[in-house]
Amino acid sequence: MFAACALLVIWGGLPWLPAAWGVRFGAPYLTFFSLAVAGAACFFMLLNWGPIRQPSSAPSTFASILLVYVATVGGMVAFGAWYYPQFETPKGVAPDTSGEGAVEKRGREVFLSPQFGCFACHTVEVLGIRGGQRGPDLSSAGKQAEARRPGVSAEEYLREAIVDPWACFTPLPASGLVECQAAVDPAKTYPQMMPPGVKERMTAQQLGDLIAFMKSLRGAGERDAKRN
Amino acid sequence: MPVDIPLLGARTAIWLVAQLHLFFAAFVLGAPIFIVLSEWLGLRTGEQRYERLAQETMKVVAIAYSLTAIFGVLFAFVLMGPYQPITNYLFKVLYPVWALYGLFILLETLCMYVYWYTWEPLARTPARKWAHIGIGILLNVLGTVVMLLMNAVTGFMNTPPKGIESATLWAMIDNAAWWPLNLHRFLGNVTFGGFVVALFAAFMFLTSRKEEDRAFYDWMGYIGNLIGVGALITMPLAGYILSRELFVYDAQLATFMMADKLSGYFVMQGLLVVLLFLGANFYMWLSMQRIEGGARFAPHMKAIFGVLLAGGIVWVVPQNFFPDLLAKAPVGVSEQALILPERFTFLGLMVAKALAVTAIIIVTFVTYLLYRRARATGSIGWGRIDPMAQYVLIFIPAVAIYLMGLMGAIRSFTRMDYHIYGAVKDVTPYWYTATLGHSSIMAAVTALLFFMLVAFVFWIGFVVGKVHD
Numbered sequence: 001m002f003a004a005c006a007l008l009v010i011w012g013g014l015p016w017l018p019a020a021w022g023v024r025f026g027a028p029y030l031t032f033f034s035l036a037v038a039g040a041a042c043f044f045m046l047l048n049w050g051p052i053r054q055p056s057s058a059p060s061t062f063a064s065i066l067l068v069y070v071a072t073v074g075g076m077v078a079f080g081a082w083y084y085p086q087f088e089t090p091k092g093v094a095p096d097t098s099g100e101g102a103v104e105k106r107g108r109e110v111f112l113s114p115q116f117g118c119f120a121c122h123t124v125e126v127l128g129i130r131g132g133q134r135g136p137d138l139s140s141a142g143k144q145a146e147a148r149r150p151g152v153s154a155e156e157y158l159r160e161a162i163v164d165p166w167a168c169f170t171p172l173p174a175s176g177l178v179e180c181q182a183a184v185d186p187a188k189t190y191p192q193m194m195p196p197g198v199k200e201r202m203t204a205q206q207l208g209d210l211i212a213f214m215k216s217l218r219g220a221g222e223r224d225a226k227r228n
Numbered sequence: 229m230p231v232d233i234p235l236l237g238a239r240t241a242i243w244l245v246a247q248l249h250l251f252f253a254a255f256v257l258g259a260p261i262f263i264v265l266s267e268w269l270g271l272r273t274g275e276q277r278y279e280r281l282a283q284e285t286m287k288v289v290a291i292a293y294s295l296t297a298i299f300g301v302l303f304a305f306v307l308m309g310p311y312q313p314i315t316n317y318l319f320k321v322l323y324p325v326w327a328l329y330g331l332f333i334l335l336e337t338l339c340m341y342v343y344w345y346t347w348e349p350l351a352r353t354p355a356r357k358w359a360h361i362g363i364g365i366l367l368n369v370l371g372t373v374v375m376l377l378m379n380a381v382t383g384f385m386n387t388p389p390k391g392i393e394s395a396t397l398w399a400m401i402d403n404a405a406w407w408p409l410n411l412h413r414f415l416g417n418v419t420f421g422g423f424v425v426a427l428f429a430a431f432m433f434l435t436s437r438k439e440e441d442r443a444f445y446d447w448m449g450y451i452g453n454l455i456g457v458g459a460l461i462t463m464p465l466a467g468y469i470l471s472r473e474l475f476v477y478d479a480q481l482a483t484f485m486m487a488d489k490l491s492g493y494f495v496m497q498g499l500l501v502v503l504l505f506l507g508a509n510f511y512m513w514l515s516m517q518r519i520e521g522g523a524r525f526a527p528h529m530k531a532i533f534g535v536l537l538a539g540g541i542v543w544v545v546p547q548n549f550f551p552d553l554l555a556k557a558p559v560g561v562s563e564q565a566l567i568l569p570e571r572f573t574f575l576g577l578m579v580a581k582a583l584a585v586t587a588i589i590i591v592t593f594v595t596y597l598l599y600r601r602a603r604a605t606g607s608i609g610w611g612r613i614d615p616m617a618q619y620v621l622i623f624i625p626a627v628a629i630y631l632m633g634l635m636g637a638i639r640s641f642t643r644m645d646y647h648i649y650g651a652v653k654d655v656t657p658y659w660y661t662a663t664l665g666h667s668s669i670m671a672a673v674t675a676l677l678f679f680m681l682v683a684f685v686f687w688i689g690f691v692v693g694k695v696h697d
Contacts, residue, residue, distance in 0.1 A: 023570075026566055028549045033541070043537070044533070061435050062683075065430075068622045073672045076672065077668045112479035
C-alpha cells in the first residue's frame, strides 16, 4: 500500500511540479526512485514471509544455494549494465608542465589542490589537465581575459572572475561573444556556478599565483610558439 | 606487447587469475586471525564449540591454501607472458621485496602446515595448547608480512614516489598508498574471512541432518557474520583514508574517481554496501526470533530497516547520470533530466553520503544492542533459526565477494592508462578504463568461480568425509 502510494507520488506528482521550484526530477531519477521503492517493498514483504522449509535432499540444497548466489550476483550485473552504459574513450595525456615559471607552477598547484577543487569543473585541455566540463575549458583563459572587459586588464578581470564571479558572466563558446555579459542568459552564457567565498579561503599569495597561472594559458598555438 | 592470450585477451586473463588469487589470499590471511582467537577462547572458557569452530575453519583454510598458490602461479604465468615488460621492471626496481616475498611465503606455508598437522598432538595438555596457539600467532604474523610486501608493490603501481628515477627502495615501498592499503586490506580480509566462515556455516547447516550439528553451524554462522559485520563497519573509514591519500597524491585522481569514469563504480559500491548492511540486519532480525521473547523487538527493528533503506537511497542516488565528464546527453534527452534538480543537489554531495553511511552504521550498531538486550532476557535456541537465515548468510558473502572484485577494479583503474601511475605507460591494447557494465560482468564471473571453488572445498573437506564415515 505504502509502495503503491509512493509510486503514485513519484510518477503522478513529481513530474508536474513547476520547473521554477527546482524540485523536478528527470525520468532516470524517477526510475531510480521507483526501483528503490519496489526494492524496499520486497524487503518488507520478506521480513514478514515466515519460516521456510529446509531442503530435504542434497541436490535441492545445492540447487537452492546456487540459485541464491546466481540471483544475487546476476542482479548486480543487471544493475551495473543498466545503470551506466559507459563507453570507452581514451583519457587525456599527462599534464604538460614544460615552459612554466615558478609562479605559474605554484598557481597550477593551487588549481589542482583538492582544497579549492578548481579542476572539478574546469579542464585545461592544452596542458592535459582533464578536469570537469561544467565550467569553460581554460586552455586560452589568459588570452581571452584580455578581451573580456574593455579597459580592464587581464589580471584584474581574472581576479574579479574568481572572487566576484557574479559581476560578469562568461559567454559560451558557441555564442560568438567575446566580452563577458552583465546578466546571465542560458543561451549565451555559462550558468554561474562558481563557489562563493574563494577570497576568504585562499591566501593573497595563492590567489596571485592562480591568476599568474591563468594568465599563462594562451591556447595551444601560442604556448608552443613561446616554448620554441 | 609481446604476446596476447587467445580468445580471452590478456586483460581478461589477468583479471580472472589475479582476482581469484586475491579472493583466496584474503580468506587464508583473514580467517587465521579469528581461528587463533577462537582457539584461545576455547582454551580459556573450556567450551568445545570454539575449538570446533577453529579446527573446522582451519581445515577449510588448509585446502584453500593450495588453491591460493595455484592461482598465484597462474597469475605469475600471465604476468610473464603478455605483461612481461612491466613484470621485468617491477622485479628490477623492487627486487629485495620479491626476494623477501618468496622467503616469507615459504615460511608462512611451512608454519601453516605445522599449525594444521600439530592440532591434535598439541591438544593434549594446556601447555602444549599454548604452544599451538603460539604457532597460530606466528602464522598470522608471517601472513601479515606477506600482505605488507605485496601491498608495497600494489601501492607503488598506484602512487610511485615523485622523481621515481632517483627514488630510494624505501621511498618506493613506503609510497603514499601503502599504509592506507595495508589498513584497508587487513580489515577487508577480516571481513571477508568472517563472511566466508558464515557461508561455510550456512552450507553445512543446510546439508546437516542432525539437530546438534545444526545448532553448532547456526552458532558458527552467527559468529562468522558478527566478525564480518564488525570489521565491515570500519571499512568505510578505511576506504576514505585510502581515497584521501590518493587525492592528496594527485588531485586529478579525485575527478577521475568521483566525477568521471569511476563515478558509476562508486554508486554501485554504495548499493552493494547498503545491501550488505541490509543483509546483516535482516540476519539479526531472523536471529532475534530464535530467542525466547525476542519477537517483542520487531517494531523497533522495522524502524531500523526504515532508516537503513532511507539512508541507502541517499547514499546511492547519483549526482548525475552522465557516464563520464565528456559525455553529452543522448539526443532527445535534456541535460537537466540527467542531473539532480537544483534544490536537491545536496543529495549528490559527500556530506549527504557521509551522513547516510553514518546513520546506517549507527542503526546497525543499535540492532546488535537490541539483540544483546533480547539475549539478556531470554534463552537462545541454537539451530531453531528460520532456514531463510542461512540463505541470507549466502547472500551476504555473494555481495561481499562481488564488492571486493569491483573495488579492486576501481583501485586498479585509478592508474588510468599507466601500469605505474605517471611513470610507466600501459602500451597493451587494454590500456583503457573498462565500462561499469564490463567490470560488473568480470566481477560476477570471478565471484561465481570463487563460489564454485569454495563449494568444492567445503564438499571435499566435509561432505565427502561425512558420507564416508
